[in-house]
Structure formats: C-alpha cells, structure tokens
Amino acid sequence: MEPSPLAPYLPLAVALLLAGVLAVAVMLLASVLGPRRPSAVKSLAFEAGNEPVGSARQRFAVKFYVVALLFIVFDVEAVFLYPWAVNFQQLGWFGYAEMAVFAATLVVGLIYVWKKGALEWEH
Amino acid sequence: MVPTSNYLLLAAALFCMGMLGVLVRRNALVVFMCVELMLNASNLTFLAFARHRGDMTGHISAFFVIAVAAAEAAIGLAIVIAVFRSRGTLNVDDIRTMRH
Amino acid sequence: MRVPSIPAADFLPLVPAIILLVGACVLLMTEVFLRSPSRGYQAPLSLFFTGLAGAVSLSSAFEPARPVFQGFAAQDPFSSAVTLVVCVALGLAVLTSSGFLRSRNAERGEFYALMLFAASGMSLLAMSTELITLFINIEVLSVGTYALTSYLRRGTRPAEAGFKYFILGAFSSAILLYGAALLYGATGSTKLSEMAVVLPAALAAQPALVYAGALLVAGGFAFKVAAVPFHMWTPDVYEGAPTPVTALMSAGVKAAAFAAMIRVFLVLGKGMDPSVPLALFSGLAYLTMIVGNLLALPQRNVKRMLAYSSIGHAGYLLVGVAALFVTAEAPAGDGFRFFGATPLLAPGLSEVAARADALKGLLFYLLAYTVTTVGSFGVLAALERSEDEPKGTAWDLDRFAGLAQRRPGWAFAMAVFMLSLGGVPPTVGFMGKLLIFRSAVDTGLVGLAVVGVLTSAAAIYYYLRVVVAMYMRPAPEDERIPVTLSWGTELALALSALAVVVLGILPGTVTDWLQQASTLWLGQ
Numbered sequence: 001m002e003p004s005p006l007a008p009y010l011p012l013a014v015a016l017l018l019a020g021v022l023a024v025a026v027m028l029l030a031s032v033l034g035p036r037r038p039s040a041v042k043s044l045a046f047e048a049g050n051e052p053v054g055s056a057r058q059r060f061a062v063k064f065y066v067v068a069l070l071f072i073v074f075d076v077e078a079v080f081l082y083p084w085a086v087n088f089q090q091l092g093w094f095g096y097a098e099m100a101v102f103a104a105t106l107v108v109g110l111i112y113v114w115k116k117g118a119l120e121w122e123h
Numbered sequence: 124m125v126p127t128s129n130y131l132l133l134a135a136a137l138f139c140m141g142m143l144g145v146l147v148r149r150n151a152l153v154v155f156m157c158v159e160l161m162l163n164a165s166n167l168t169f170l171a172f173a174r175h176r177g178d179m180t181g182h183i184s185a186f187f188v189i190a191v192a193a194a195e196a197a198i199g200l201a202i203v204i205a206v207f208r209s210r211g212t213l214n215v216d217d218i219r220t221m222r223h
Numbered sequence: 224m225r226v227p228s229i230p231a232a233d234f235l236p237l238v239p240a241i242i243l244l245v246g247a248c249v250l251l252m253t254e255v256f257l258r259s260p261s262r263g264y265q266a267p268l269s270l271f272f273t274g275l276a277g278a279v280s281l282s283s284a285f286e287p288a289r290p291v292f293q294g295f296a297a298q299d300p301f302s303s304a305v306t307l308v309v310c311v312a313l314g315l316a317v318l319t320s321s322g323f324l325r326s327r328n329a330e331r332g333e334f335y336a337l338m339l340f341a342a343s344g345m346s347l348l349a350m351s352t353e354l355i356t357l358f359i360n361i362e363v364l365s366v367g368t369y370a371l372t373s374y375l376r377r378g379t380r381p382a383e384a385g386f387k388y389f390i391l392g393a394f395s396s397a398i399l400l401y402g403a404a405l406l407y408g409a410t411g412s413t414k415l416s417e418m419a420v421v422l423p424a425a426l427a428a429q430p431a432l433v434y435a436g437a438l439l440v441a442g443g444f445a446f447k448v449a450a451v452p453f454h455m456w457t458p459d460v461y462e463g464a465p466t467p468v469t470a471l472m473s474a475g476v477k478a479a480a481f482a483a484m485i486r487v488f489l490v491l492g493k494g495m496d497p498s499v500p501l502a503l504f505s506g507l508a509y510l511t512m513i514v515g516n517l518l519a520l521p522q523r524n525v526k527r528m529l530a531y532s533s534i535g536h537a538g539y540l541l542v543g544v545a546a547l548f549v550t551a552e553a554p555a556g557d558g559f560r561f562f563g564a565t566p567l568l569a570p571g572l573s574e575v576a577a578r579a580d581a582l583k584g585l586l587f588y589l590l591a592y593t594v595t596t597v598g599s600f601g602v603l604a605a606l607e608r609s610e611d612e613p614k615g616t617a618w619d620l621d622r623f624a625g626l627a628q629r630r631p632g633w634a635f636a637m638a639v640f641m642l643s644l645g646g647v648p649p650t651v652g653f654m655g656k657l658l659i660f661r662s663a664v665d666t667g668l669v670g671l672a673v674v675g676v677l678t679s680a681a682a683i684y685y686y687l688r689v690v691v692a693m694y695m696r697p698a699p700e701d702e703r704i705p706v707t708l709s710w711g712t713e714l715a716l717a718l719s720a721l722a723v724v725v726l727g728i729l730p731g732t733v734t735d736w737l738q739q740a741s742t743l744w745l746g747q
Binding site (some may be wrong): 130134135138141142145146154155158161162164165166168169171173175176178183186187188191194195198199200201202203205206207208210 | 358362366368370373383385394397398405409412413669
Binding site for chain 3 (some may be wrong): 003094105108112113116
C-alpha cells in the first residue's frame with residue numbers, strides 16, 4: 001500500500017491527542033481532589049495580572065516598551081547560540097573565539113543598558 | 124510532499140499583502156507589521172528554495188534575516204514611541220508637518 | 224562536517240571597520256562610565272578612530288583584488304576607495320557635530336557611537352560580495368541612521384523624519400531582500416562569484432525569475448541612493464534630521480549604496496544581456512537628473528534645496544553607472560538610440576579601459592560630492608538656531624542675506640560649495656562632472672551627457688541664488704547670528720573648502736590614484 005501523504009504528520013496527531021487527554025485529566029483531577037474555598041478575587045477571570053474588567057484600550061506605561069525592546073534584541077541572539085552549541089565540538093577553538101567576540105559585543109550592549117538604568121523597574 | 128511552487132506562491136502573496144499594507148494602511152504600527160510581513164515572505168522564499176535545492180545557504184540566510192528583523196523591530200518600536208509622544212497619534216496621515 | 228578554515232590574512236581587510244566598531248564601543252562605555260559633565264573629549268576621540276580607519280584603508284588601497292572569507296567579501300582598491308570616502312564624510316560630519324550638539328546641549332557619546340556604527344556598516348557594505356552579507360550591512364548602516372535621524376528629541380520634526388526614513392528604508396530593504404531570495408532561487412547561491420558562473424544557465428532556464436530578482440534588487444538600491452521615482456522620502460528626511468546627520472547621509476550612505484549597487488550589477492550584467500542594466504540605469508539617470516533638479520528650482524528652504532540637489536547628483540552618478548554597461552558590440556535592438564547616438568565605445572577604446580574610466584569618474588565624483596555637500600551642510604548647521612526649527616524658518620534663504628558682511632569666512636566657504644555643486648570651474652564639482660560626462664560621451668551615451676549638462680546649467684540658478692543672497696542682499700536688522708564659535712565647525716568648513724578648491728585646480732594626483740585603483744580592480 002502507498003504510504004498516505006499525511007503519514008509524516010502522525011507524531012503531531014499523537015502529540016495533540018496526548019495534550020488533550022492531559023488537559024482533561026488534570027482538570028478532572030483538580031475538580032475531584034482539590035478543596036474549594038471561593039472568594040471574590042479568586043473567582044475573577046485570570047488576566048495575567050491585569051484588571052479583567054474595564055476598557056481594553058488603556059495605555060501601557062512606557063517602561064513596558066523599553067523591556068519589550070530589550071527583550072527582542074537580546075532574545076533573538078539565541079538563534080545563533082543554538083546552532084553553535086550543537087556543532088561546538090567540530091567548530092573547535094575558532095568557533096569558540098568567534099562566539100566569544102559575539103558574546104563580548106552583547107555584553108558591551110548589556111553594560112550600556114545597565115548603566116543607563118534601563119533595567120531598573122522603579123526609578 | 125507539498126510542491127515548492129505552493130510555498131513560493133504563498134510567499135509571493137504574503138509579500139504583496141505586506142507591500143499593499145505599507146501603501147494603504149493608516150496606523151503606523153500596522154504599517155510596521157506589514158514591513159515585517161514582507162521580510163518574512165522573503166524568508167519563506169529563501170527556505171522554499173533551500174529545501175527544493177537541498178542547499179543549506181537559504182536556511183542560514185533565514186537565521187540572519189530573523190536577527191536583522193529583530194534589530195529593525197527594536198529601532199522601529201523606539202521611533203514609533205517617539206512619534207506617539209511628540210504628537211499623540213499614530214495615524215500616518217497626520218504625520219506630515221513637512222509639506223511644501 | 225567540513226569546518227571552514229579561514230586564514231588570518233582574511234581579517235586584514237576588515238581592520239578599518241573593526242576600528243570604527245571598537246571606537247563606537249569605547250564611546251558608549253566612556254559615555255556611561257565617565258560621569259563628568261564635560262564631553263569635549265568625544266569628538267576628538269571619534270576623529271581619532273575615523274582617521275585611523277581611513278589611514279588603514281588608504282595603506283591597503285593598492286593591493287591587488289582578492290576574495291576573503293570564501294567569497295563573502297572582497298578586498299580590492301574599489302572597497303578601499305569607498306571606505307576612504309566614507310571616512311572623509313564621517314570625519315567632517317563629526318567635526319560639525321560637536322558645535323552643533325553643544326549649542327543644543329545634546330552632546331552625548333551615543334551620537335558619535337551611532338555615527339561610527341553606521342560608518343562601519345558603510346565600509347563593510349563596500350566590500351560585501353554576498354547578498355546576505357550585503358543585506359546585513361545595509362541594515363547596519365540603516366539602523367544607525369534611523370536612530371540618528373530622530374536623535375534630537377525636541378519638537379515633532381525629528382521623530383517624523385525618523386519615522387518616514389524608517390518605514391521607507393525598511394520597505395526598500397525588504398524589497399531588496401525579496402529580490403535576493405529570487406536570485407538565490409534562480410542560481411542556487413548567494414555569493415556573487417558563484418552567481419556569475421551559473422547565471423547564463425539560470426537565465427536560459429528561468430529568465431523571469433532572474434529578471435524579477437534583479438529588478439527588485441535594483442529597486443531596493445534605487446531607494447537607498449534616492450533615485451527618481453524612489454526619491455519621495457529624501458526631502459522630508461533630509462530636512463528633519465539633525466544637519467550633521469543629513470551630511471553623513473547624503474555623502475556616506477550614498478557612496479556605500481552606490482558601491483554595493485555597482486558591485487552587484489557588474490556581476491549580474493556579465494550573465495545577462497548588458498543592454499538590460501544599461502536601459503535600466505540610463506532610464507533612472509534621465510528621470511533622476513531632470514526631476515531632482517526641477518524640484519530644487521522653487522525651493523526657498525536651503526536645506527530642502529540641498530536635499531533635492533542631492534537627488535540630482537544621484538542622477539549624475541547614475542550616468543556613470545550606465546556607462547559601465549556599454550559593450551564593444553552594438554546592442555541588437557534599436558531602442559537605445561538616444562539623440563541619434565548609439566551606446567557604443569569610442570574607436571580605439573577597449574571595454575576594460577572604458578569601464579575603468581567610468582569607475583574612476585564615479586569614485587572621483589563621490590569624493591567631490593562628499594567634501595562639497597558635507598561642507599555646505601556644515602554652513603547650514605553653523606547658521607541655524609534651534610528656536611527657529613519648530614517654525615521651519617531655520618534654513619530659509621533669508622538667513623543667508625548679507626552673510627558676506629557679517630561672516631565673510633562662512634560666506635566664502637558657502638559660495639565655494641555652491642559653485643562646486645553647480646559644477647562651475649575651477650572647483651572639484653566641475654572636475655567630477657567633466658569626468659562623468661566625458662566617459663558618457665566616450666561610451667556613446669551622448670543623450671545622457673547632453674541632459675546632464677543642461678540640467679547642471681539649470682541647477683546653477685538655484686545654487687547662485689544662495690550666493691546672491693549672501694553677497695548682494697543687506698542683512699535684516701533684527702537678524703542675530705549664533706555666536707557659538709566652535710573650532711570643529713570652523714575646521715570642517717576650512718578643510719572642505721580647501722579640498723574643493725585644491726582638488727578642483729590640481730585633481731591630477733587623486734585621479735591618477737583612482738585610475739590606478741580602477742584599472743587594478745577591473746583589469747583582472
């Protein structure tokens with residue numbers, strides 16, 4: 001029989017199924033085993049720390065943007081660290097030196113950001 | 124296996140959508156997102172060709188484009204905040220003091 | 224896995240860019256660690272790094288061309304010459320910046336650091352021979368200049384200019400990148416050297432892909448060099464950016480982008496019918512010369528006038544670029560007949576010699592335009608007062624009225640720059656135009672040369688208007704000239720005026736160097 005064109009997606013289907021089963025199981029277990037002492041704050045919908053009710057079009061303090069900005073810049077550098085780490089053995093000292101220069105450049109940026117006080121949440 | 128041409132068509136469609144968005148959308152942030160869409164369409168093109176040819180260059184290119192796009196996003200975000208602070212709007216039609 | 228081995232000698236060509244990068248990092252660190260309020264050391268420090276980088280690139284200017292990093296970059300006289308032009312632009316811009324920033328109480332290490340970062344991107348762009356490396360370096364120089372454009376955080380103009388520059392710059396980079404992706408798809412490589420080999424076969428198999436890719440790449444570059452019809456951002460961005468930054472943009476960014484464009488299309492032109500890039504660049508040159516100069520005519524705002532004039536100058540440079548693609552055989556079609564002349568080499572001129580001539584003209588013009596334009600923006604920076612900026616009158620022609628009586632030195636320098644931009648002998652601008660138009664005539668591009676001469680003649684009108692205002696109109700009574708005398712600005716004006724006159728009268732040494740460099744690069 002010809003293998004179905006969907007065959008490579010089988011692991012994905014298994015993962016989806018497992019995730020679904022796990023989610024249902026955890027919720028069932030929690031509702032069966034957990035104690036229940038509701039309060040006004042606890043029964044609010046969880047919104048990652050924000051007030052769940054009110055206008056969604058509120059402004060965010062600008063310090064959120066600074067953190068977001070720094071996060072983008074420093075986070076994406078992992079794109080280069082990962083392939084380097086995988087091939088670390090073969091790349092040898094040359095690769096090590098290259099990555100050291102790369103990391104040193106990032107550290108200069110980090111020191112600058114730090115000394116500028118951009119990492120302080122409370123001014 | 125999905126043929127390469129499908130990926131290329133998708134990428135071309137994304138690129139055109141991004142380009143159209145830059146030209147017609149009014150909100151500065153949306154315009155900025157459309158530029159990112161164009162970059163990612165290029166990335167998809169690189170990857171589709173790389174897979175088609177069994178060549179690594181396209182994959183590596185995509186990594187570098189991601190990093191460059193992040194730098195661009197950071198500076199873009201900073202500039203958009205500066206624009207908003209100086210005039211309180213992100214409508215690109217209002218951002219035109221310098222017309223003669 | 225095959226690990227590439229890279230000889231240490233491959234790092235030598237990078238030394239100028241590394242010096243600039245180290246300088247930028249040093250400036251960032253001194254800015255945050257040295258807490259003293261006096262920042263007078265920053266401009267000399269930046270100048271030191273700029274001079275060092277320039278000296279290193281000059282010392283390697285006559286080394287034979289060689290590929291480095293397995294074909295990702297190249298060390299050749301062309302890249303050294305462009306790096307040198309960038310260092311000249313950077314040095315003069317730094318000199319003007321110190322006084323400009325101090326009078327606005329905005330002198331910070333970040334400003335110089337960003338300038339050095341952007342310049343290192345320009346230097347690396349000039350030596351990139353691989354499309355992704357090229358894209359990254361375009362972004363390095365662009366991200367630096369986006370930030371510099373909106374550096375002054377007062378009023379709405381800098382933010383607006385920065386935003387426009389950012390959106391259109393990112394847009395053009397994305398177009399260029401998509402073109403690069405298509406070329407990669409057609410040839411299977413992003414290295415120019417490998418593309419050149421595969422291109423004829425790729426062109427036979429998938430002509431649409433190659434031409435679409437090449438056109439998109441050309442469009443991206445046309446944005447960066449501000450060629451018509453991709454010039455719309457230029458006046459607003461040039462006007463809104465801090466004046467020293469405008470100087471760096473109009474000289475350095477233009478030089479680096481032209482260098483990369485020439486490099487890419489010299490390779491692509493080998494694989495395809497040369498009449499395609501010839502038609503493309505001739506068309507862009509016609510449009511850019513005519514539209515840029517026409518739009519400059521009615522401007523009373525001198526900074527905006529210089530922005531439009533920089534578009535016009537991009538047009539003259541494009542004439543030189545077009546001359547690079549004229550071959551010994553006549554093109555097959557009849558479509559390239561301009562004013563009765565066919566693009567064909569003058570008798571007795573070999574293809575390599577014609578190209579070397581055109582390249583020499585281009586490099587000389589870039590140098591000439593750099594010293595002249597940075598000088599004229601320097602005068603503007605010295606004259607403008609920050610309180611006029613919100614009203615938009617800081618660069619009005621009236622500000623120049625009677626300048627000859629009050630500041631004869633500045634007025635003389637400005638007059639020299641205006642004459643040079645207009646191409647009046649005996650200035651360097653005249654020599655640049657002469658070289659470019661001569662190589663256009665030698666390659667049979669008579670139409671381009673004629674339009675070039677006509678538009679230059681028209682341009683003299685708006686350049687002379689500034690000179691007339693300075694020397695023949697009385698100064699307004701209430702007019703106050705800023706008294707902030709800065710050694711940097713004075714030195715920058717003196718140096719660039721001197722360069723304009725000396726290179727205009729005795730261009731021989733420099734043109735000989737450039738001739739030698741061009742022949743060395745192309746003659747391989």
